[in-house]
Amino acid sequence: MSTQPCVFIVDDDYAVRDGLGLVIETAGLPYQAFESAEQFLQSYCPSIPGCLLLDVNMPGLNGLELQAELIRHNIHLPIIFLTGNGNIPMTVRAIKAGAVDFLTKPVPSKLLIERIQAVLQHEAQIHEQNTAERALSNRLNSLTSREMEILPLVVEGHSNKDIARLINISFRTVEIHRARILKKTGVANLLELARLCEACKLPSEPTR
Structure with missing residues (x-):
C-alpha cells in the first residue's frame, strides 16, 4: 500500500507556518509543520514521500545547513526554499545542492500550490518508474x-x-x-x- 505524500513545513515563524498550513490544507494536501530544523530531523521518517518547504534563516540549524544534513544522510527529499531576504549566491548554492525551487516570501498561494503539485507529480513518476524497474529486475533475479x-x-x-x-x-x-x-x-x-x-x-x- 502506497503512502500519501506529505508537505513538510520548517519555519521558525508561527504565523508563517500557520498560513502555509492553511493554504496547503485548502488544496487538499496533508502537511506537517516544524518550528526548527532540529525538530524536523528528530521527527521525519524517510519512508514518507513528499516535499519540504524550508525557511532559510532560522535560529540553530538554518535551511541550507538542514539541506546539507539531509544530503549527508542520503535523504532525497525535494526542497522548496522560502526566504524573506534571499540573494543570488544563496539561491545558487541551494539549487546546486539539489533544491527544486527558491521562492521569496510572501509567496502567492496559487504559485506555491502549483510548485508543490509539480514536485509531487514528478516524485510520483520517479517512484512509479523505480517500482517498475524493481519488478523487471526481480524477474531476472x-x-x-x-x-x-x-x-x-x-x-x-x-x-x-x-x-x-x-x-x-x-x-x-x-x-x-x-x-x-x-x-x-x-x-x-x-x-x-x-x-x-x-x-x-x-x-x-x-x-x-
Whole structure:
C-alpha cells in the first residue's frame, strides 16, 4: 500500500507556518509543520514521500545547513526554499545542492500550490518508474547463475547447438535452461526477452 505524500513545513515563524498550513490544507494536501530544523530531523521518517518547504534563516540549524544534513544522510527529499531576504549566491548554492525551487516570501498561494503539485507529480513518476524497474529486475533475479550465463547468448540469437559448444554443456541441457528462462521471466518469445534485458540494462554478451 502506497503512502500519501506529505508537505513538510520548517519555519521558525508561527504565523508563517500557520498560513502555509492553511493554504496547503485548502488544496487538499496533508502537511506537517516544524518550528526548527532540529525538530524536523528528530521527527521525519524517510519512508514518507513528499516535499519540504524550508525557511532559510532560522535560529540553530538554518535551511541550507538542514539541506546539507539531509544530503549527508542520503535523504532525497525535494526542497522548496522560502526566504524573506534571499540573494543570488544563496539561491545558487541551494539549487546546486539539489533544491527544486527558491521562492521569496510572501509567496502567492496559487504559485506555491502549483510548485508543490509539480514536485509531487514528478516524485510520483520517479517512484512509479523505480517500482517498475524493481519488478523487471526481480524477474531476472530468479534465474540461476547458469541461466544468467545462457541468457545473453539466447538474446543474441545463438542456436542451442552454438550455446552448448560455447559454454561446453550438452544440447539437451541448453534446451532445458532456455525453457526455464522463458518461464521464469514470464515472456512469450525471444523479442520480449530481449526487451526485458534491455530494460534491465543487461549486457548483450557474457563476459569471457
